[in-house]
Amino acid sequence: MVTPVVSLHGGTPVYRQIATVLRGRILQGALAPGVELASEQDLASQFGVGRDSVRDALALLRGEGLIETRRGFKSRVRDLPERQRVVLRPGKSAYSRMPTPEERVEYDVSEGVPVIIIDGVVYPADRFEIYAEDRDTGR
């Protein structure tokens, strides 16, 4: 396979071009959940760019919740768990926002993952979804 073209003169920043390539591989399945990406150094060599551009690209993907990175490890494609239902009772409301650093630690929320707030209770949005209960059927 030929290394996808990344050009300095295409108008689009290099790091976004790289992010687009990697995002495509993830969404298309070439990079399956749980799979490790190449190291930043290797990606930089493969794309013929500096490590900075690769890191910016990976930061974008992290921000989209597509990959997760830990120091000492290569980046991995995120394995999205099934979302559990949280019932939103009639008359109640819910909103979503990014977590504070403290909340990220307390609830073990990955980068690029919002939280949902119901009655002041925090639900990481990658593990929970909201469900409006149907009174008639009770489910």
Next chain:
Amino acid sequence: MVTPVVSLHGGTPVYRQIATVLRGRILQGALAPGVELASEQDLASQFGVGRDSVRDALALLRGEGLIETRRGFKSRVRDLPERQRVVLRPGKSAYSRMPTPEERVEYDVSEGVPVIIIDGVVYPADRFEIYAEDRDTGR
């Protein structure tokens, strides 16, 4: 006022220390919504660090939805609009995640702002909240 202490040897990375200081000023009200922050260059001088550390700190705050940055402008504290209610009908579910780059453009979603998905419809989470309709009262 004395410039808050930022130390290279405190264990906590400099850019996080700076983010903590600025976040505190925002949440405490010293930096009100709509107010401009000092330029990256000035902040770097004030804190006695490189521009990179300041930029990393601002990126954190952007990711938390606290500030917004536009090329050519100084960063500004975000002015959060009131959230409009979106009714979640009984039996329906909603979830939240970070938007794709395309969605961010299409729906004009700022950095650090998640989206809520109901029936495939995208709602920027800083402008909408979910409401479970109460059938008895109709509101």
Next chain:
DNA sequence: GTATATTTGTACGTATGTATA
């Protein structure tokens, strides 16, 4: 158990591009 290498994180620098004032 101890080094050594690998990998990401942090922090600095420089230069240039693009948008605004």
Next chain:
DNA sequence: TTATACATACGTACAAATATA
């Protein structure tokens, strides 16, 4: 036109966490 400000992209160096020999 000029100056300012943020964005991009390159580089270096070292720290911290992990994996390996």
